[in-house]
Amino acid sequence: MPKANNNIFMELNTPKHNLEIFQTALDISNIGIWSFNEKSNTLFFSKSSKTIIGFEDDNSFGNNINDWNDRVHPDDKEQYLEDYQNHINGKTPLYVNKNRVLCKNGDYKWILDKGQIINDHVKDGYVHFVGTHTDITEQVRNEIKVKNALNIATEQNNKLKNFAHIVTHNLKQYSGNFESLLEFYEEAESDDEKFELFIHLKDISTSLNRTIHNLNEIVSVQSKKAENLLKLNVSNFIENTLILLNVVISKSNATINNKIDKKLFIYFNSAYLESIIQNLLSNAIKYKHPDRDPVISIKSELLQENLVISIQDNGVGIDLDKYGKEIFRLYRTFHSNEDAEGVGLYLVKNQIETFGGKITVDSTVNVGSTFKIIIPNKKSN
Numbered sequence: 001m002p003k004a005n006n007n008i009f010m011e012l013n014t015p016k017h018n019l020e021i022f023q024t025a026l027d028i029s030n031i032g033i034w035s036f037n038e039k040s041n042t043l044f045f046s047k048s049s050k051t052i053i054g055f056e057d058d059n060s061f062g063n064n065i066n067d068w069n070d071r072v073h074p075d076d077k078e079q080y081l082e083d084y085q086n087h088i089n090g091k092t093p094l095y096v097n098k099n100r101v102l103c104k105n106g107d108y109k110w111i112l113d114k115g116q117i118i119n120d121h122v123k124d125g126y127v128h129f130v131g132t133h134t135d136i137t138e139q140v141r142n143e144i145k146v147k148n149a150l151n152i153a154t155e156q157n158n159k160l161k162n163f164a165h166i167v168t169h170n171l172k173q174y175s176g177n178f179e180s181l182l183e184f185y186e187e188a189e190s191d192d193e194k195f196e197l198f199i200h201l202k203d204i205s206t207s208l209n210r211t212i213h214n215l216n217e218i219v220s221v222q223s224k225k226a227e228n229l230l231k232l233n234v235s236n237f238i239e240n241t242l243i244l245l246n247v248v249i250s251k252s253n254a255t256i257n258n259k260i261d262k263k264l265f266i267y268f269n270s271a272y273l274e275s276i277i278q279n280l281l282s283n284a285i286k287y288k289h290p291d292r293d294p295v296i297s298i299k300s301e302l303l304q305e306n307l308v309i310s311i312q313d314n315g316v317g318i319d320l321d322k323y324g325k326e327i328f329r330l331y332r333t334f335h336s337n338e339d340a341e342g343v344g345l346y347l348v349k350n351q352i353e354t355f356g357g358k359i360t361v362d363s364t365v366n367v368g369s370t371f372k373i374i375i376p377n378k379k380s381n
Contacts, residue, residue, distance in 0.1 A: 032133035034068070034115070038126040041065060049133045052111065054104030073100035073108060080113070087117065088127055095131065098140075110140040158350075173282060174208045177247045200246060207244045229267045229355075234309065235260040238298055241277045245285065254285050254294035264300055266307050266377050272351040279344040280371055284313035289366065307377045312370040318363040327361060 032049025036042075045062045053071065055061040062068075072080050076099035087095035095115040100108040115131025181201050188194045238258045242249065249256065266273075281296065288294040294313060301308040318327065328349040352359050356376045363369035 030135060034129075034131050034133060036127070036129040038121075038128065039124075043067070052133055052135045053101055053109060058104075068101070071102040073102070076100055084115075087115070088121070095129070098136065109135055110137045112136045171208075173244060173278065174204060177204050177244070180247050180251075203243050203246065207240060230270050231265050232268055232270055232273055233262070234264050234266055234273075234300065234307075235262045237273050237277055241274065241281055244278060245281060248282065248285050252285050252288055252294055254288070254296065256281070257295070257297040259297060259299045260309070261300060264302075264307070266375060268355060268375065269351075272354070276348050276351055276373065279348050280311045280373075283344055284311060284315060284369075287313075287315045289314060289316050289368075302377075305377060307375050309373040309375070310370055311373075312368065314368040317365040317367050317369055318361070319365050320361070320363055328359070 030048060030052070032052055033044075033046035034049055035044040043062050043065055045068070047056055050056050050058065050061055069077075069080075080097050080099045083092070083097040084095055086092045093116075095113070097113045099111055099113060101111050103109055112134040113131065114134075115129050117127050118130050119126075119128040121127040178201070181197055181204065185194055185197045185201075188197060235258065238260055242256055242258070248254075281298075284296045285294050292314060294315060296314075297310075297312045299310045299312070301310070320327075328345050349359050352373060352375065358374050360372045360374070361369060362372075
Protein backbone atom coordinates (compact mmCIF):
# COMPACT_ATOMS: atom_id res chain seq x y z
CA MET A 1 0.00 0.00 0.00
CA PRO A 2 1.50 3.42 -0.91
CA LYS A 3 2.42 5.61 2.01
CA ALA A 4 0.09 8.50 2.79
CA ASN A 5 2.44 11.23 1.57
CA ASN A 6 0.59 12.27 -1.58
CA ASN A 7 -0.69 15.81 -1.56
CA ILE A 8 -4.45 15.90 -1.68
CA PHE A 9 -4.38 19.22 -3.45
CA MET A 10 -2.33 17.82 -6.33
CA GLU A 11 -5.13 15.32 -6.85
CA LEU A 12 -7.52 18.20 -7.38
CA ASN A 13 -5.30 19.63 -10.17
CA THR A 14 -5.22 23.07 -8.56
CA PRO A 15 -2.33 25.47 -9.39
CA LYS A 16 0.52 24.99 -6.92
CA HIS A 17 0.60 28.63 -5.75
CA ASN A 18 -3.09 28.61 -4.91
CA LEU A 19 -2.68 25.28 -3.15
CA GLU A 20 -0.03 26.68 -0.86
CA ILE A 21 -2.22 29.64 0.03
CA PHE A 22 -5.21 27.35 0.57
CA GLN A 23 -3.30 24.90 2.73
CA THR A 24 -1.73 27.71 4.79
CA ALA A 25 -5.19 29.14 5.46
CA LEU A 26 -6.44 25.73 6.59
CA ASP A 27 -3.42 25.20 8.83
CA ILE A 28 -4.00 28.57 10.48
CA SER A 29 -7.64 27.69 11.15
CA ASN A 30 -6.62 24.25 12.49
CA ILE A 31 -8.86 22.51 9.98
CA GLY A 32 -7.50 19.19 8.81
CA ILE A 33 -7.91 17.64 5.37
CA TRP A 34 -8.42 13.97 4.58
CA SER A 35 -8.94 11.99 1.41
CA PHE A 36 -9.84 8.41 0.63
CA ASN A 37 -9.52 6.86 -2.81
CA GLU A 38 -11.25 3.50 -2.94
CA LYS A 39 -9.73 2.57 -6.29
CA SER A 40 -6.14 2.83 -5.06
CA ASN A 41 -7.15 2.04 -1.46
CA THR A 42 -5.13 5.03 -0.27
CA LEU A 43 -5.79 7.38 2.60
CA PHE A 44 -4.35 10.85 3.13
CA PHE A 45 -4.33 13.03 6.27
CA SER A 46 -2.97 16.56 6.24
CA LYS A 47 -0.59 17.64 8.97
CA SER A 48 -3.40 19.60 10.64
CA SER A 49 -5.59 16.49 10.82
CA LYS A 50 -2.84 14.48 12.44
CA THR A 51 -1.92 17.38 14.76
CA ILE A 52 -5.45 17.48 16.17
CA ILE A 53 -5.01 14.00 17.67
CA GLY A 54 -1.26 14.22 18.37
CA PHE A 55 0.25 12.36 15.39
CA GLU A 56 1.84 15.33 13.62
CA ASP A 57 5.31 13.75 13.83
CA ASP A 58 4.19 10.25 12.89
CA ASN A 59 4.75 9.77 9.16
CA SER A 60 3.32 6.26 9.29
CA PHE A 61 -0.10 7.36 10.54
CA GLY A 62 -2.51 6.80 7.67
CA ASN A 63 -0.63 3.94 6.08
CA ASN A 64 -3.25 1.61 7.56
CA ILE A 65 -6.64 2.26 6.04
CA ASN A 66 -8.28 2.06 9.50
CA ASP A 67 -5.80 4.19 11.47
CA TRP A 68 -8.46 6.86 12.05
CA ASN A 69 -11.53 4.61 12.09
CA ASP A 70 -10.12 2.45 14.88
CA ARG A 71 -9.76 5.52 17.10
CA VAL A 72 -13.40 6.57 16.89
CA HIS A 73 -15.12 6.10 20.25
CA PRO A 74 -17.06 2.79 20.40
CA ASP A 75 -20.25 4.62 21.35
CA ASP A 76 -19.96 6.87 18.28
CA LYS A 77 -18.78 4.37 15.69
CA GLU A 78 -22.16 3.05 14.55
CA GLN A 79 -23.50 6.51 13.71
CA TYR A 80 -20.11 7.47 12.25
CA LEU A 81 -20.21 4.59 9.75
CA GLU A 82 -23.91 5.03 9.07
CA ASP A 83 -23.52 8.71 8.16
CA TYR A 84 -20.59 7.84 5.90
CA GLN A 85 -22.60 5.16 4.10
CA ASN A 86 -25.68 7.36 3.80
CA HIS A 87 -23.70 9.84 1.70
CA ILE A 88 -22.35 7.07 -0.53
CA ASN A 89 -25.91 5.84 -1.05
CA GLY A 90 -27.10 9.31 -2.00
CA LYS A 91 -29.26 9.83 1.08
CA THR A 92 -27.39 12.98 2.13
CA PRO A 93 -25.70 15.70 0.03
CA LEU A 94 -22.73 15.75 2.44
CA TYR A 95 -21.19 13.40 4.94
CA VAL A 96 -21.39 15.12 8.35
CA ASN A 97 -20.73 13.50 11.72
CA LYS A 98 -19.66 14.52 15.22
CA ASN A 99 -17.62 11.91 17.05
CA ARG A 100 -14.96 11.40 19.67
CA VAL A 101 -11.51 10.30 18.52
CA LEU A 102 -8.84 8.79 20.75
CA CYS A 103 -5.72 10.95 20.76
CA LYS A 104 -2.14 9.73 21.04
CA ASN A 105 -2.02 10.82 24.70
CA GLY A 106 -5.06 8.70 25.59
CA ASP A 107 -7.59 11.55 25.74
CA TYR A 108 -10.62 11.87 23.50
CA LYS A 109 -11.37 14.91 21.37
CA TRP A 110 -14.62 15.79 19.70
CA ILE A 111 -14.22 16.06 15.93
CA LEU A 112 -16.59 17.54 13.37
CA ASP A 113 -16.01 15.26 10.39
CA LYS A 114 -17.27 16.40 6.99
CA GLY A 115 -16.78 14.96 3.54
CA GLN A 116 -18.08 14.63 0.00
CA ILE A 117 -17.57 12.31 -2.94
CA ILE A 118 -15.83 14.25 -5.73
CA ASN A 119 -16.16 11.73 -8.54
CA ASP A 120 -19.06 10.06 -10.33
CA HIS A 121 -18.75 6.98 -8.19
CA VAL A 122 -21.70 5.20 -9.78
CA LYS A 123 -20.14 5.49 -13.22
CA ASP A 124 -16.54 5.01 -12.05
CA GLY A 125 -17.32 2.09 -9.78
CA TYR A 126 -15.38 3.50 -6.81
CA VAL A 127 -15.58 6.46 -4.43
CA HIS A 128 -13.11 9.28 -4.02
CA PHE A 129 -13.87 11.09 -0.80
CA VAL A 130 -12.48 14.47 0.28
CA GLY A 131 -13.21 15.85 3.74
CA THR A 132 -12.23 18.00 6.69
CA HIS A 133 -11.57 17.51 10.39
CA THR A 134 -12.38 20.27 12.88
CA ASP A 135 -11.61 20.08 16.59
CA ILE A 136 -14.85 21.04 18.33
CA THR A 137 -13.92 19.78 21.80
CA GLU A 138 -14.27 23.16 23.51
CA GLN A 139 -17.52 23.85 21.71
CA VAL A 140 -18.98 20.52 22.86
CA ARG A 141 -17.74 21.11 26.41
CA ASN A 142 -19.43 24.50 26.43
CA GLU A 143 -22.62 22.96 25.08
CA ILE A 144 -22.50 20.38 27.87
CA LYS A 145 -22.00 23.17 30.44
CA VAL A 146 -24.98 25.06 29.05
CA LYS A 147 -27.08 21.88 29.02
CA ASN A 148 -26.08 21.06 32.60
CA ALA A 149 -26.90 24.61 33.69
CA LEU A 150 -30.28 24.32 31.99
CA ASN A 151 -30.91 20.97 33.67
CA ILE A 152 -30.03 22.46 37.05
CA ALA A 153 -32.34 25.42 36.41
CA THR A 154 -35.11 23.05 35.33
CA GLU A 155 -34.59 20.87 38.40
CA GLN A 156 -34.68 23.90 40.69
CA ASN A 157 -37.83 25.12 38.96
CA ASN A 158 -39.45 21.72 39.45
CA LYS A 159 -38.45 21.76 43.12
CA LEU A 160 -40.00 25.21 43.46
CA LYS A 161 -43.25 24.04 41.87
CA ASN A 162 -43.16 20.92 44.02
CA PHE A 163 -42.74 23.03 47.13
CA ALA A 164 -45.59 25.31 46.08
CA HIS A 165 -47.86 22.30 45.59
CA ILE A 166 -46.93 20.97 49.03
CA VAL A 167 -47.75 24.30 50.65
CA THR A 168 -51.05 24.90 48.85
CA HIS A 169 -52.31 21.31 48.76
CA ASN A 170 -51.15 19.95 52.11
CA LEU A 171 -51.80 23.02 54.23
CA LYS A 172 -55.33 23.14 52.84
CA GLN A 173 -56.01 20.06 54.98
CA TYR A 174 -55.05 21.97 58.12
CA SER A 175 -57.22 24.91 57.16
CA GLY A 176 -60.21 22.62 56.65
CA ASN A 177 -59.59 20.87 59.96
CA PHE A 178 -59.37 24.12 61.90
CA GLU A 179 -62.52 25.40 60.23
CA SER A 180 -64.47 22.23 61.06
CA LEU A 181 -63.27 22.05 64.65
CA LEU A 182 -64.12 25.71 65.27
CA GLU A 183 -67.62 25.13 63.90
CA PHE A 184 -68.00 22.13 66.22
CA TYR A 185 -66.67 24.24 69.10
CA GLU A 186 -69.30 26.93 68.51
CA GLU A 187 -72.02 24.27 68.42
CA ALA A 188 -70.76 22.43 71.53
CA GLU A 189 -73.29 22.46 74.36
CA SER A 190 -71.08 21.37 77.25
CA ASP A 191 -67.69 22.20 78.67
CA ASP A 192 -66.61 18.58 78.21
CA GLU A 193 -67.35 18.73 74.47
CA LYS A 194 -65.48 22.02 74.19
CA PHE A 195 -62.51 20.60 76.08
CA GLU A 196 -62.35 17.54 73.80
CA LEU A 197 -62.46 19.78 70.72
CA PHE A 198 -59.76 21.95 72.26
CA ILE A 199 -57.53 18.86 72.58
CA HIS A 200 -58.12 18.13 68.89
CA LEU A 201 -57.20 21.73 68.05
CA LYS A 202 -53.94 21.36 69.95
CA ASP A 203 -53.14 18.12 68.10
CA ILE A 204 -53.77 19.77 64.74
CA SER A 205 -51.70 22.77 65.79
CA THR A 206 -48.81 20.48 66.76
CA SER A 207 -49.03 18.71 63.41
CA LEU A 208 -49.10 22.04 61.59
CA ASN A 209 -45.96 23.20 63.40
CA ARG A 210 -44.19 19.98 62.46
CA THR A 211 -45.21 20.36 58.81
CA ILE A 212 -44.01 23.96 58.71
CA HIS A 213 -40.71 22.82 60.23
CA ASN A 214 -40.35 20.14 57.55
CA LEU A 215 -41.18 22.60 54.80
CA ASN A 216 -38.58 24.96 56.19
CA GLU A 217 -36.03 22.15 55.89
CA ILE A 218 -36.76 21.93 52.17
CA VAL A 219 -36.13 25.66 51.78
CA SER A 220 -32.85 25.57 53.70
CA VAL A 221 -31.54 22.36 52.15
CA GLN A 222 -28.25 22.49 50.26
CA SER A 223 -27.79 21.32 46.66
CA LYS A 224 -26.74 17.74 47.50
CA LYS A 225 -29.82 15.53 47.56
CA ALA A 226 -28.25 13.12 50.06
CA GLU A 227 -28.30 15.89 52.67
CA ASN A 228 -32.11 15.73 52.56
CA LEU A 229 -32.17 12.15 53.78
CA LEU A 230 -33.02 11.30 57.36
CA LYS A 231 -33.60 7.99 59.08
CA LEU A 232 -37.37 8.01 59.54
CA ASN A 233 -39.75 5.70 61.36
CA VAL A 234 -42.50 4.89 58.87
CA SER A 235 -45.05 3.84 61.47
CA ASN A 236 -44.65 7.12 63.35
CA PHE A 237 -45.34 9.06 60.17
CA ILE A 238 -48.51 7.04 59.68
CA GLU A 239 -49.67 7.76 63.23
CA ASN A 240 -48.90 11.48 62.93
CA THR A 241 -50.89 11.64 59.71
CA LEU A 242 -53.82 9.92 61.39
CA ILE A 243 -53.83 12.71 63.99
CA LEU A 244 -53.96 15.28 61.21
CA LEU A 245 -56.82 13.43 59.51
CA ASN A 246 -58.72 12.75 62.72
CA VAL A 247 -61.60 15.06 61.80
CA VAL A 248 -62.22 13.57 58.34
CA ILE A 249 -61.72 10.04 59.73
CA SER A 250 -64.45 10.67 62.31
CA LYS A 251 -66.78 12.31 59.79
CA SER A 252 -66.52 9.40 57.37
CA ASN A 253 -66.52 6.72 60.10
CA ALA A 254 -63.33 5.35 58.53
CA THR A 255 -61.26 2.49 59.92
CA ILE A 256 -57.50 2.72 59.44
CA ASN A 257 -55.43 -0.42 60.01
CA ASN A 258 -51.80 0.54 60.46
CA LYS A 259 -49.91 -2.72 60.01
CA ILE A 260 -46.50 -1.12 59.49
CA ASP A 261 -43.74 -2.63 61.63
CA LYS A 262 -43.00 -0.13 64.41
CA LYS A 263 -39.28 -0.89 64.06
CA LEU A 264 -39.22 -0.17 60.33
CA PHE A 265 -37.05 2.79 59.30
CA ILE A 266 -36.23 4.31 55.93
CA TYR A 267 -33.88 6.99 54.65
CA PHE A 268 -36.05 9.66 53.06
CA ASN A 269 -36.99 13.34 53.12
CA SER A 270 -39.28 13.94 56.09
CA ALA A 271 -41.46 16.61 54.45
CA TYR A 272 -41.92 14.46 51.36
CA LEU A 273 -42.79 11.32 53.31
CA GLU A 274 -45.35 13.20 55.37
CA SER A 275 -46.87 14.67 52.21
CA ILE A 276 -46.99 11.27 50.44
CA ILE A 277 -48.76 9.51 53.30
CA GLN A 278 -51.13 12.41 53.91
CA ASN A 279 -52.19 12.60 50.28
CA LEU A 280 -52.75 8.87 49.82
CA LEU A 281 -54.70 8.45 53.06
CA SER A 282 -56.84 11.55 52.52
CA ASN A 283 -57.64 10.36 48.97
CA ALA A 284 -58.63 6.92 50.26
CA ILE A 285 -61.10 8.60 52.60
CA LYS A 286 -62.27 11.25 50.14
CA TYR A 287 -63.15 8.72 47.47
CA LYS A 288 -65.02 6.31 49.72
CA HIS A 289 -67.82 4.16 48.36
CA PRO A 290 -71.27 5.66 49.06
CA ASP A 291 -72.65 2.32 50.27
CA ARG A 292 -70.01 1.48 52.91
CA ASP A 293 -67.67 2.99 55.46
CA PRO A 294 -64.02 3.34 54.42
CA VAL A 295 -61.65 0.61 55.53
CA ILE A 296 -57.98 1.32 54.80
CA SER A 297 -55.09 -1.05 55.41
CA ILE A 298 -51.47 0.06 55.37
CA LYS A 299 -48.82 -2.64 55.05
CA SER A 300 -45.09 -2.84 54.45
CA GLU A 301 -42.78 -5.35 52.83
CA LEU A 302 -39.01 -5.48 52.45
CA LEU A 303 -37.80 -6.75 49.08
CA GLN A 304 -34.01 -6.87 48.87
CA GLU A 305 -32.98 -3.20 49.02
CA ASN A 306 -36.47 -1.79 48.46
CA LEU A 307 -39.23 -0.95 50.91
CA VAL A 308 -42.76 -1.44 49.60
CA ILE A 309 -45.57 0.41 51.37
CA SER A 310 -49.08 -0.52 50.22
CA ILE A 311 -52.22 1.47 50.99
CA GLN A 312 -55.38 -0.50 50.23
CA ASP A 313 -58.92 0.89 50.41
CA ASN A 314 -62.47 -0.27 49.68
CA GLY A 315 -63.53 2.92 47.92
CA VAL A 316 -65.06 3.71 44.54
CA GLY A 317 -61.97 2.59 42.63
CA ILE A 318 -60.60 3.91 39.33
CA ASP A 319 -61.29 2.68 35.82
CA LEU A 320 -57.71 1.86 34.81
CA ASP A 321 -58.70 0.92 31.26
CA LYS A 322 -60.01 4.44 30.81
CA TYR A 323 -57.76 6.51 33.07
CA GLY A 324 -54.69 4.31 33.62
CA LYS A 325 -52.32 6.64 31.75
CA GLU A 326 -53.76 9.77 33.35
CA ILE A 327 -53.74 8.90 37.05
CA PHE A 328 -50.48 10.59 38.02
CA ARG A 329 -50.71 13.57 35.68
CA LEU A 330 -51.30 17.08 36.95
CA TYR A 331 -54.88 18.36 37.20
CA ARG A 332 -56.42 15.02 36.16
CA THR A 333 -59.57 14.05 38.05
CA PHE A 334 -61.59 10.84 37.71
CA HIS A 335 -64.59 11.40 39.96
CA SER A 336 -67.26 14.04 40.43
CA ASN A 337 -66.09 15.26 43.87
CA GLU A 338 -66.33 19.03 44.07
CA ASP A 339 -63.03 19.32 45.95
CA ALA A 340 -61.07 17.10 43.53
CA GLU A 341 -58.10 19.09 42.21
CA GLY A 342 -55.95 16.53 40.39
CA VAL A 343 -52.83 17.58 42.29
CA GLY A 344 -52.35 15.00 45.05
CA LEU A 345 -51.30 11.95 43.02
CA TYR A 346 -49.11 14.04 40.72
CA LEU A 347 -47.37 15.44 43.78
CA VAL A 348 -46.95 11.97 45.33
CA LYS A 349 -45.40 10.54 42.16
CA ASN A 350 -43.06 13.51 41.80
CA GLN A 351 -41.88 13.27 45.39
CA ILE A 352 -41.30 9.51 45.24
CA GLU A 353 -39.39 9.67 41.96
CA THR A 354 -37.20 12.49 43.27
CA PHE A 355 -35.56 9.91 45.54
CA GLY A 356 -35.38 7.10 43.01
CA GLY A 357 -38.64 5.37 43.91
CA LYS A 358 -41.82 4.64 42.00
CA ILE A 359 -45.53 4.23 42.65
CA THR A 360 -47.98 1.76 41.13
CA VAL A 361 -51.74 1.37 41.37
CA ASP A 362 -54.12 -1.58 41.09
CA SER A 363 -57.78 -0.64 41.12
CA THR A 364 -61.24 -2.06 40.38
CA VAL A 365 -64.31 0.12 40.06
CA ASN A 366 -66.65 -0.21 43.05
CA VAL A 367 -64.18 -2.54 44.79
CA GLY A 368 -61.26 -0.33 45.77
CA SER A 369 -57.66 0.63 45.04
CA THR A 370 -54.21 -0.37 46.20
CA PHE A 371 -51.33 2.05 45.82
CA LYS A 372 -47.82 0.65 46.24
CA ILE A 373 -44.87 2.88 47.02
CA ILE A 374 -41.53 1.29 46.15
CA ILE A 375 -38.60 3.14 47.68
CA PRO A 376 -34.88 2.28 47.57
CA ASN A 377 -33.96 1.95 51.23
CA LYS A 378 -30.34 3.00 50.90
CA LYS A 379 -28.88 6.21 52.24
CA SER A 380 -26.46 6.40 49.32
CA ASN A 381 -29.38 6.90 46.91
